[in-house]
Amino acid sequence: MGRKSLSIAQSLLPLAQRSAYDRFMQVQLSHPERLVEVKGPKRVKELLRDLNLVAEAHLVIRRDELVTEDELLRDEDMVEVRPVISGG
Amino acid sequence: MNCKKCHTKAVIGLPRHNAAFCKVCFNEFVHDQVARAIKAERMFGPQDRILVAVSGGKDSLALWDVLLKLGYKADALYVDLGISGYSATSREKAVRFADTVGAAHKATLLTHTVQEAEGAGIRELADLIHRPTCSACGTIKRYQFNRAAVEHHYDVMATGHNLDDEAARLLGNVLHWQEEYLDKQSPSLPASVEGFAKKVKPLYRLSEREIAAYAVLNRIDYIVEECPMAKGSKMLLYKEVLNRLETESPGAKQSFYWGFLDKQAKAQPASASMTEKDQASLHPCSTCGQPTTAEICSYCKMMARASAAKSS
Numbered sequence: 001m002g003r004k005s006l007s008i009a010q011s012l013l014p015l016a017q018r019s020a021y022d023r024f025m026q027v028q029l030s031h032p033e034r035l036v037e038v039k040g041p042k043r044v045k046e047l048l049r050d051l052n053l054v055a056e057a058h059l060v061i062r063r064d065e066l067v068t069e070d071e072l073l074r075d076e077d078m079v080e081v082r083p084v085i086s087g088g
Numbered sequence: 089m090n091c092k093k094c095h096t097k098a099v100i101g102l103p104r105h106n107a108a109f110c111k112v113c114f115n116e117f118v119h120d121q122v123a124r125a126i127k128a129e130r131m132f133g134p135q136d137r138i139l140v141a142v143s144g145g146k147d148s149l150a151l152w153d154v155l156l157k158l159g160y161k162a163d164a165l166y167v168d169l170g171i172s173g174y175s176a177t178s179r180e181k182a183v184r185f186a187d188t189v190g191a192a193h194k195a196t197l198l199t200h201t202v203q204e205a206e207g208a209g210i211r212e213l214a215d216l217i218h219r220p221t222c223s224a225c226g227t228i229k230r231y232q233f234n235r236a237a238v239e240h241h242y243d244v245m246a247t248g249h250n251l252d253d254e255a256a257r258l259l260g261n262v263l264h265w266q267e268e269y270l271d272k273q274s275p276s277l278p279a280s281v282e283g284f285a286k287k288v289k290p291l292y293r294l295s296e297r298e299i300a301a302y303a304v305l306n307r308i309d310y311i312v313e314e315c316p317m318a319k320g321s322k323m324l325l326y327k328e329v330l331n332r333l334e335t336e337s338p339g340a341k342q343s344f345y346w347g348f349l350d351k352q353a354k355a356q357p358a359s360a361s362m363t364e365k366d367q368a369s370l371h372p373c374s375t376c377g378q379p380t381t382a383e384i385c386s387y388c389k390m391m392a393r394a395s396a397a398k399s400s
Contacts, residue, residue: 030312030313031314054328054331054332054335055335056295056297056331056334056335057296057297057327057328057331058297059297059300059301059304061304065099066099066100066301066304066305067099068089068098068099068100068101068108069089069101070089070101071089082300082304082312083312084146084296084297084299084300084301085252085296085324085327085328085331086145086146086147086296086314086315086318087314087315087318087319087321087323087324
């Protein structure tokens with residue numbers, strides 16, 4: 001899996017303001033498969049909005065469990081945003 | 089967000105139903121929607137033998153899972169299209185599900201391998217006859233699923249088409265005013281003539297997101313990766329547009345497709361009109377015997393063209 005640079009995190013928090021101890025939530029995306037880091041805390045709904053993804057076409061999974069749109073995601077979380085739409 | 093039914097922590101929100109459910113209540117909701125679809129469209133009864141068309145994807149495996157858990161006698165057929173880097177994985181998912189959940193319910197998985205039957209995979213066949221891969225794929229799958237259902241004496245063939253599939257197909261047909269295709273959009277198509285299996289779509293009341301959630305919650309291991317052939321397909325575009333509408337206006341997809349079904353049912357009973365039309369226009373293919381409007385069916389024509397192109 002390719003590891004994308006901190007594009008999402010950077011857009012929310014300029015590098016100059018980040019300390020060496022900052023942690024970011026790890027977000028796995030598909031099509032193409034990649035990992036991005038996002039600064040929390042953040043609600044699922046906000047994460048999808050920031051990633052410009054439509055909620056109706058995605059599921060958000062944290063440690064193998066589905067989470068609802070109002071759930072708060074934190075920097076220590078590993079999150080998968082799984083697309084649900086197929087072309088068949 | 090809490091479950092609308094039992095008030096414990098919810099795992100999924102369903103804006104179109106103004107509801108949220110925990111895992112147990114969501115499973116009940118999914119089973120109930122499938123049971124309602126089966127009853128409303130008179131798809132099959134408890135004694136009928138069902139053949140589920142499985143691809144290794146979420147919809148078909150979830151459908152097989154739900155039918156088995158509702159107590160139906162459901163076997164499945166997997167068609168291996170020979171798409172390198174994709175078919176092997178999707179086949180593995182279908183086989184693994186059959187070996188675990190299927191076997192526990194005494195259900196069987198049948199397989200058909202295009203490469204073995206026709207000497208080439210779907211990409212090569214499509215290239216040989218200069219047709220888009222997805223169109224050749226549709227012809228092969230329709231033909232093989234129907235053939236297997238008829239030959240093995242299944243009462244009905246079930247596919248995993250969901251609300252998003254049907255709403256997107258309806259949008260495509262209406263955008264281009266392809267009225268002749270609208271009759272075929274019923275979730276239950278009769279075995280109108282000898283050689284045609286009855287075809288049903290028990291997931292038409294559930295959205296693609298709901299079915300994916302069911303698969304994740306029930307640990308159904310499906311192929312998440314998209315078929316490489318589907319990239320840039322019109323269906324994906326229609327689904328994207330409909331999902332943008334759905335986000336702004338929850339319930340848009342169901343009101344579009346179910347509204348169409350209501351209007352169609354009031355205009356004329358779909359099965360009666362389709363049976364009459366099919367009986368007037370279809371006869372056995374002179375090569376294989378499956379029903380067709382031409383002398384030779386599209387599958388036999390396609391294979392004859394591929395065979396001629398290969399030997400020239």
